[in-house]
Amino acid sequence: MVCDEVHHFVESNQGVYVWETLDRNVQKGAGAGSRLLETTNAFNPLENSIAQRTYEAVMELGAPRILYDCREAVRDIDLKDEDAVRAGVIDAYGDSHWVDVDGIVAAIQDPRTSAAVAYRFYLNNVQENADGWLSKAEWDACREDEADPILPGDQIAIGFDGSIRGDSTALCGARLRDGKLFVLGLWENPRDPKQPDWEVDVLAVEAAVKRAFETYRVEWSYCDPPFFQEAIGRWALEYGDDRVFEFWTNKPMRMCQATERFHSAVAVGDLKHDGDKDLTRHCLNAVTREVPQGILITKDSPRSRKKIDAAVAAILAFEARADAIADGRLTVRRRRVVGF
Incomplete structure (x- = not known):
């Protein structure tokens, strides 16, 4: 087969x-x-x-019953260096004598060919899409599993991105003292033909928000209002309008700034996460979209099933953390040492 x-x-x-x-x-x-x-x-x-x-x-795992055969050109070839590109093509295609080496070299150096396409499809290098928002290597470098777990009573900020049917609804937290991200709740459309009328369980969302405020010291939360504006208003009344705020993600200037701060924190390691598979998937699904105000994230196509809502919630949580700290809400409990 x-x-x-x-x-x-x-x-x-x-x-x-x-x-x-x-x-x-x-x-x-x-x-x-x-x-x-x-x-x-x-x-x-x-x-x-x-x-x-x-x-x-x-x-990586050494599966014993799989025969794996692959030829890959030297990585990070200078795509503007014709001699280096030619050597890479010859290396990648090995004894495939029927290959049009000149044609492939020309295709790689065609200005319409992106670097990601050149490396992946002509030089056989594993390569992320050029428009991907975060690289897997950068994101994995921020992972911290068991060394310092998030505990009940920790000061956190919250980000909420809500939907009802098409997209996912996500609730993420960010610990104030170190920016460590974690998922408080994620509700995704299963795309099951047997559930054509699937909707987000709003009561489950409400319960998750309640549980977050009861479990942690929530200092600040940013919530995207569409579909949940009435609920967000109630949360502000119940948990304090000095802790629950609307954050319209469709306002590009503010969202671009928050997105850039998040991306920069990942790049320099000022952000942590607990390795949650869903958060990782959503963050790595996101691609960039340039607008006059800067860079936003979006799905790879309007009808894509590759969701990014947890990434949006994480951006809001990280931004809420920054504003909570700027407002002076980060308190550090100091241990008292007594000598005898």
Whole structure:
């Protein structure tokens, strides 16, 4: 059985489900000589495709029954250096004598070809999309799992991005003293044909907000009003209008500034996260969109199933943290040492 272009087999297009079904059938017939052949271009490490999973199974986990064969050009070739590009193409294509080396070199150096496309599809280098908001390496470098867990009573800020049907609804927290992010709640449309009328469980959202205020010392929260404006008003009355604020993410100047601060914090390691898979997925799903006021994040296409709402909530939580600290709300409990 042959699966071609498995870098396109991703969860959003049901490719992973198709591959898993085929793989199970092959495993059942392995004794009779059944085999599964995968062919692919270099994968995008932000997509968690079947190509990526196979690569990680072999190269990182040492799966013993997979034969993996790959030729990759030297990484980070200067794409403007024709001689270096030519050497890279020859290296990547090996003994594929039928390849038009001159044509591929010309395609790589065509100004319409992005660097991400050149590296992935012509030089076989694993490469993220050029318009991706965060790199996986940068995001992973900010991960901190068990060393300093977030505990009840910690001072936090909250970010909330709400929807009802199409997009996800996300509630994220950021600890004040170090900016460590965590997910307080995420409600995603399962895209299940059996649930065509799926809606966010509003009561579950309300319960999560209540639980957050009861569990932690919430000093500041920014909430995007569409779909939940009435609820946000009630939260302000219940938990204090000095702790619950509206933050309209459709106002580009303010959102661009918050997005840039978040991105800069990731780049220099001033932000932490607990490795939550959903938060990571949403942050790495986000691509950039340039507007006159700066850079915003968005989905890779309007109808994309690759959601980013937890990323938006995280930006709001990190921004709320900054404003809480600027307002003087960060208190440090000092240990008292008594000598005898």
